[in-house]
Amino acid sequence: MNTNEKRKTIKMKTLAIYAVCSKMFLVSSMSMSSTSFQVIKPTELTQDGGYDHRNALFGLSPFGDVISAPLFYTESLFCEWQDHISFTTDVAKKLNGTFIAMIDRGGCAFLTKVENAQISGAAAVVIADNTCLCSDTDTGNCVSVGGGGCEVIGPVMAAGGLGDGMDISIPSLLLTKKDADSIKAELLGNDTVDIEISF
Numbered sequence: 001m002n003t004n005e006k007r008k009t010i011k012m013k014t015l016a017i018y019a020v021c022s023k024m025f026l027v028s029s030m031s032m033s034s035t036s037f038q039v040i041k042p043t044e045l046t047q048d049g050g051y052d053h054r055n056a057l058f059g060l061s062p063f064g065d066v067i068s069a070p071l072f073y074t075e076s077l078f079c080e081w082q083d084h085i086s087f088t089t090d091v092a093k094k095l096n097g098t099f100i101a102m103i104d105r106g107g108c109a110f111l112t113k114v115e116n117a118q119i120s121g122a123a124a125v126v127i128a129d130n131t132c133l134c135s136d137t138d139t140g141n142c143v144s145v146g147g148g149g150c151e152v153i154g155p156v157m158a159a160g161g162l163g164d165g166m167d168i169s170i171p172s173l174l175l176t177k178k179d180a181d182s183i184k185a186e187l188l189g190n191d192t193v194d195i196e197i198s199f
Contacts, residue, residue, distance in 0.1 A: 020140065034199070035061065037126075037173060040068070041194040045186060051179050055173040056157035058165030059112060066195045067124050067171075068159030070097040073187040077104070079108035084120035087117065100195050102126045102184070105174070106145070110157045111165050114172045124197055125172035129154060136178040 012140035036100035037053045043197040055061070072091055076083045078101075091099055103113050110127060117125045132142035144150060157174055159165030175183070186193050 003014040010136045034063075035171070036175070036196075037052070037175070038196045038198075039193060041064055041192060042186065045183060045193070051175060053176075054154055054157060054174040056110065056114065056174070057175065058157070058159040058170040059171050061171045061199050063199045064080050065199050067098075067100065067195075067199075069100045069123055069195060070095055071126065071183065071187065071193045071195045072103050072122075073102040073184055074100045075104070077107035078103045078113045078116045079115055081119065084116050088120045099160075100124045100126060100197070102187070104127055104128050107131045107162065110155075110172070110174075111159050111168070114168055114170070117172075118168060118170050122170060124170055126195070127157065127174045128184060129173065129177040133170075134179045136176065142178040142181070151152065171199070172190075173197075 035055055036050040037051075038047070038050040072095060074083075074087050074090070076087060078084070078087070087101075099122060100147065101117040101120065101124075103117060103125060113127065114125045130145040131148060131154075132144045132150045133154065134152050136142035137144075137150045142150075152172055154176065159168075183193055190198050
């Protein structure tokens with residue numbers, strides 16, 4: 001085997017290892033999170049061991065700390081910076097103090113949503129997925145927005161380019177559509193949902 005062939009073989013092996021590792025990361029990152037997300041109130045929504053979720057790859061997580069606060073859902077996609085104005089007003093009318101914002105996936109990048117929520121004063125952001133995991137559609141318990149298909153694994157909440165997201169100082173995470181729907185139903189019924197995120 002000559003030198004060029006050896007280099008080609010090494011490159012192919014390296015790419016194969018990278019592909020396997022990337023797949024393992026994507027499959028495991030929804031269930032093997034470094035944080036715990038739990039509904040404290042109402043207790044009917046509390047899940048043993050907390051909710052499966054995926055942490056964003058940007059923002060600051062206060063490791064060793066806990067954020068306990070009511071969840072506030074906005075039907076705005078939070079893709080424009082002006083969205084935080086009416087949102088902040090609504091929050092002020094209903095809540096006092098710390099809150100966690102729940103925002104639907106879609107319309108713009110995850111980073112944009114979290115940036116606008118941070119401006120509004122949110123202590124953390126929960127992105128509600130709009131596409132079902134295929135494992136949830138098998139039981140008929142989940143329907144994707146617009147009747148679209150399902151995803152084998154959820155999306156990665158990445159910032160994008162190098163240096164993006166450096167101004168984000170709050171944590172954020174993604175909930176599966178099935179779990180997010182049950183929580184949103186409670187919120188849209190004008191009931192309080194208290195959340196605890198442990199880091």
